Amino acid sequence: MEKNLPIGISSFEKIRSEPYYYVDKTPFVAKLVEEGTYYFLSRPRRFGKSLFVDTLKQAFLGRKELFQGLYLEKNWDWSVKYPVIHIDFGGGEVKGIEALEKWILQQLEEHQNLYDITCKWKDDYHACFRELILKLSQKYASKVVVLVDEYDKPILDCIEDRETAKAVRDVLKNFYSVLKPLDAQLKFVFLTGVSKFSKVSLFSGLNQLRDITISREYATICGYTQKELEEVFREELEDKDLELIRCWYNGYSWLGEPVYNPFDVLLYLEEKQFHPYWFETGTPSFLVKLLMEKRFYLPELEDLTATDDLIGSFDLDYIEPENLLFQVGYLTIKETIEEERLILYKLSYPNKEVKISLNRVLFSYFTQLSSERPRLSLKMIEAVRERDFEKIKKTLESLYAGIPHDWFRKNELSRYEGYYASCFYAFLCGSGLEVIPEDITNKGQIDLTVIYRERAYLFEFKVVEGEEGEGKALAQLKEKGYHKKYDGSAKEIYLIGIEFSSRERNIKGFFWEKID
Structure with a gap:
């Protein structure tokens, strides 16, 4: 394996080098690598998914200097480095299959330039992705790490046009299908998104893929716990009403301890006033139309009961409001009921921000x-x-x-x-x-x-x-x-x-x- 790997742009590096506050989530990095190879994590937008993906990237690239004082500094094998393919669909908007194919090919080309590799199949995103993995593995005599951030955003961008969304889904299905036959060349695969769409090959094609979205042990992988909030932001919170902050911004739960939305916390501490910062970054027009279309009785948002399949993956042909409300973060799990072989979840608003704004x-x-x-x-x-x-x-x-x-x-x-x-x-x-x-x-x-x-x-x-x-x-x-x-x-x-x-x-x- 070559000693030096190209680094590229790093949001994790920026946070660690400037006077930002960083909550140490690196114990989850070590845990993930120790326990498996293929993972999927769903969380609402602006919840820290991208930062966590970049944390994984810098760890696999072997950049020990960025982890000083963090858990991973003494709990990671820094002598081994891996080439990383980092695909990010969160930075733009896709309105059709041509735009999506162009975007995929552009990101694959950037990786070729970064690693000084030339792929023959430059106009075929499926063949090019496969060739890139194989050539990286050969060049560095190493397995390859694949990280995909916001894997589903191209579908969500087109969700109001079901036929276009299905066509985009099929392109992504073809793209992700590259991974399954290349198990021998892959060290670690981690994908994030807001929603878990069925028929994307990702969930049916990768037999060993572990969905950690609703997992008690990974419930706080993104977001701030109450303890993390009070420890990391101690000085900024000295004159603040902690109970009121909790009512406004805490309450998101994935079967474990409830967490705060980081985006809200940081902007609240900067602006020093309560405001629906996170909610205003999204446009729930499709969801609102769906609720009207289904003639949804709005008071039921306070206390919904759902099965695990209802809050799991969904098909574009059959989208239920409960499913979408949970996955985008407008509802969260308040209680779990287990009856013999049946698991039920009680859903409600996570906090005051969402209840008022929605x-x-x-x-x-x-x-x-x-x-x-x-x-x-x-x-x-x-x-x-x-x-x-x-x-x-x-x-x-x-x-x-x-x-x-x-x-x-x-x-x-x-x-x-x-x-x-x-x-x-x-x-x-x-x-x-x-x-x-x-x-x-x-x-x-x-x-x-x-x-x-x-x-x-x-x-x-x-x-x-x-x-x-x-x-x-x-x-x-x-x-x-x-x-x-x-x-x-x-x-x-x-x-x-x-x-x-x-x-x-x-x-x-x-x-x-x-x-x-």
Whole structure:
């Protein structure tokens, strides 16, 4: 093997050489190499996947100087170095197979130039990838490391056009199929992505591929644990409210200890204010359209039950909202239930950032009231703060009156059983109020509690056919007795019954009562 390997550009090197804060994840590098060869890891965008991939790369290249003071410095064989092929699909946007093939060939050419190797099959990405691995192995008398970052991004870039997405998937399937016959030439293979698509050859072709996405032992491979946050950022957190930071940015779980999104933490410490930094880096338009298409009942986002196959891989022909919500990071695992051979996962929002931001987007899309939402939200918050129930009523009346009639015709919303209750729920959550669903089994109604300054406001929202409210929502709320659970924690408890006429598309009954 040649002594010197070309290095290339390294994000890990930049972080280690400049005054950045680095949470040591290198114990996972050693563990992965000790336990296997082929791995796949799925995590939401901007969760540190790319940095971890580059950490692997620098370790295999033998750059010991970058690991001083880290776990790997004394737990790695630095006498052995390996050539690394690092394919990164995260740096651009692909809108078709021609652009994808060009991008693959460009990255393969960059590796040829880096390692001073010439491949005969310069215009055939499949043959060129295979030839590059074989020639690297021969030149350095060594096995080759293959790292692929954001393997699925070309598919996600085209996901709103299913046929184009399928064509892109087939190109990737052909590309990744190179790996299986070359087991003898491969030292280590690690691939990351946001989603686990079926029919990409990767998961069916590599028999030894281990998916560590939902693995307790690798649950904190990306993201910051509470301990890591408090130790690494001790000085910056001295005057900060740790519990509020946890509520805003912690809560992502893959069967192990919950973690923070690194992107959020770093920007919060820099800007010194709470803001949905991570959420604003994505555009969930496809997801929102899918929820509308499936007539999804939004309050169920608080408490979904899913099987392991539902949150695992999915086919472009059959995408379920629960699957996509989990994989993109808008829902996370809150609880695992094991019944004999059946494993069930309880899913919910990871934190306040996602709950507020996602519901703002959903409300704006479901009602076409994006410009009116801030004004209505402010009025609702003021009404709750002031205990002004007439103002609560008028705010909700303004909300539903503002929904364009043409919007109903375009989307057949009159057939969407849970539409009005979903809008009500999304509006309250998106306003930043602390919302707790109590009973969300009936799509014609919703029971929820808003907690505000040691006060509990219990709402019953009921869709009725008649034009005049009869007080049944309030009576039903009293019968259920949900207010009793707040007897010890809330100083004031209010019951609010709202009856909504589907015919008139607005509130026809609004009754409230204070519990003494």
